[in-house]
Amino acid sequence: MRGLFAKIFFFFWVAQSLTFIISTLLIVQHRFTRPDQVFDALSVTLKSEGAAAAQAYEQGGCSAFHQYALSLSQPVYLADVTGNFLCDAENAKEYSDALSNAERNSPSFSVQVANRSLWPISIASPSGKHYLFILSTPYHAEKRHLTHDLWHFAFPQLPVAIVVFGLTTFILVLVLTRPIARLRAAARELARGQLDTRIPSQHRETHIFGGDEIQGLEHDFNHMAEQLESLVAAQKLLLRDVSHELRSPLARLSVALELAREDAPMTMSENLERIERETGRLNALIGQLLRLSSLESSNTAVETEAFSLKHLLEELLPDIEFEALQRTCSIKLEATCDCTVHGNFELIYRAIENIARNAIRYTKEVSSVDVDLGCEIREGRRICVLKISDRGPGVPESELQNIFRPFYRVDNARQRDTGGFGIGLAIAERAIRLHQGQVYAINREGGGITMVVTLPCHDAISQEKGL
Numbered sequence: 001m002r003g004l005f006a007k008i009f010f011f012f013w014v015a016q017s018l019t020f021i022i023s024t025l026l027i028v029q030h031r032f033t034r035p036d037q038v039f040d041a042l043s044v045t046l047k048s049e050g051a052a053a054a055q056a057y058e059q060g061g062c063s064a065f066h067q068y069a070l071s072l073s074q075p076v077y078l079a080d081v082t083g084n085f086l087c088d089a090e091n092a093k094e095y096s097d098a099l100s101n102a103e104r105n106s107p108s109f110s111v112q113v114a115n116r117s118l119w120p121i122s123i124a125s126p127s128g129k130h131y132l133f134i135l136s137t138p139y140h141a142e143k144r145h146l147t148h149d150l151w152h153f154a155f156p157q158l159p160v161a162i163v164v165f166g167l168t169t170f171i172l173v174l175v176l177t178r179p180i181a182r183l184r185a186a187a188r189e190l191a192r193g194q195l196d197t198r199i200p201s202q203h204r205e206t207h208i209f210g211g212d213e214i215q216g217l218e219h220d221f222n223h224m225a226e227q228l229e230s231l232v233a234a235q236k237l238l239l240r241d242v243s244h245e246l247r248s249p250l251a252r253l254s255v256a257l258e259l260a261r262e263d264a265p266m267t268m269s270e271n272l273e274r275i276e277r278e279t280g281r282l283n284a285l286i287g288q289l290l291r292l293s294s295l296e297s298s299n300t301a302v303e304t305e306a307f308s309l310k311h312l313l314e315e316l317l318p319d320i321e322f323e324a325l326q327r328t329c330s331i332k333l334e335a336t337c338d339c340t341v342h343g344n345f346e347l348i349y350r351a352i353e354n355i356a357r358n359a360i361r362y363t364k365e366v367s368s369v370d371v372d373l374g375c376e377i378r379e380g381r382r383i384c385v386l387k388i389s390d391r392g393p394g395v396p397e398s399e400l401q402n403i404f405r406p407f408y409r410v411d412n413a414r415q416r417d418t419g420g421f422g423i424g425l426a427i428a429e430r431a432i433r434l435h436q437g438q439v440y441a442i443n444r445e446g447g448g449i450t451m452v453v454t455l456p457c458h459d460a461i462s463q464e465k466g467l
Contacts, residue, residue: 050133062087362392
């Protein structure tokens, strides 16, 4: 019996079998009182009471009999063997006829007369004389209801069945959901970039249900995670190695360029300057690639400190304003609040600088780039929210997530006059994510993009940790 279907079938089969067996035993051993047990007990009681009544009659006559009858809870009568009532009993004639007719037609243990039930029994007195002792009880027609019968036969079978099915289902849910929960947790960790995430082996091959579909899914997940980690590691290694290897020929090219500039005629100066510009661009690209590779291989920020995000923006503003003047645009900073961020000042500085430079690069001339700093409360935590908005051509909604990929550009924005290599936003996204933050883009009304950066406030973290 292997596989998920076999496991479910087995558990439900066990539940049904246990419920059937237990219910059958309970029904067999139900507290039913057999009719013969009732009649035997009543017969013994009537004989005992009848013998005492006959003895009282023989010793003291009717007065002694009536005195004894008063001590009983129900009316009793005494008759001879022919059915004649002794001691002037009330309704004696009616009771005698009813007993005679019942004996002739359908002998039974009791006889119904009007609203009374008569219980006759033959007894012998201590002297050996035989009498007929009769007990009279009120007659109540038995009223049975469907709910009463259902409850009578369902208890305790129904509660036991519910408990058995409940326990079996609970065990089945645990068996099925626990590995699925582990798989979901591992998938979330993998989605966060933890490529070394693996689902630990539970050694279920030794169990009776080892080797089912869920275990196969866990094995496939681990294999997929291993392949992803291997491919990403190979890509990062290739990127880093290529970048390092290009640095050396670039350095030699720069030296050769300076030597050539000394011996070259004036007519070659323009071409040499172009070579120098392209060399500088290539050198900057390699530097960014190395920076991106360093961020991707880091899990935590180094040299962390607490600093004011508003102060960081004020320090960054002169640099980006100078670049904005080159495109005849302006920078507007508005900070409605300030919050303390815990992390690496240089990393966050460069990340915000890359986002701001990207906004300046794509905004329209004679326009403004708006930088807004605010605070929000999300899930009980104080969050810094930084918005950098440009007035450029915008990005299609389907491409907003892709602009943070390395070397990615939207076609209608991939013009030579905008410059850049498509790495700045990728570096910014990884730096912000390294600080447990988030960066995303939204199209703004009237054209352009708003880059939203969220970072946890150090004040809120300190309060939670009791610092």
